[in-house]
Amino acid sequence: MATTSNIKMRVKRGDQVVVLTGRDKGKSGEVLRVDRERNRVLVQGVNMMKRHQRPTQTSPGGINEFEASIHVSNVALIDPDTRKPTRVGYKTLDDGRKVRFAKRSGEIIDQ
Secondary structure, eight states: OOOOOOOOOOOOTTOEEEEOSSTTTTOEEEEEEEETTTTEEEETTSSEEEEEEOOOSSOOOEEEEEEOOEEGGGEEEEOTTTOSEEOEEEEEOTTSOEEEEETTTOOBOOO
16 A cells, blocks of 8 residues: 655656665666655666566567666756756746756756
8 A cells, every 4th residue: 555645756757867875876867757656756777677578479578677666765856057966946936936946056947
């Protein structure tokens, strides 16, 4: 059973993130999917797993390689200005839009 938590998801699909901890520390990639219920993200080319697949009538089988999800606390958004990991803040612009910004440089992330 997945329990819902109150963790604010500060990353969105399409964001560039870097992995902070674990086997893939230092690798970066694009967020492919965000699982809000389990607080996990799927990052392109990171946390690769292999699954041995038996041949069936429809598929030839073999060793399939795919990305597994990572907990959102183990990734950080890449600052668009400095290209380094940054935390995310929120602010309201003069026209009333609420946008994300990089706390490292102050650069607005959402366009």
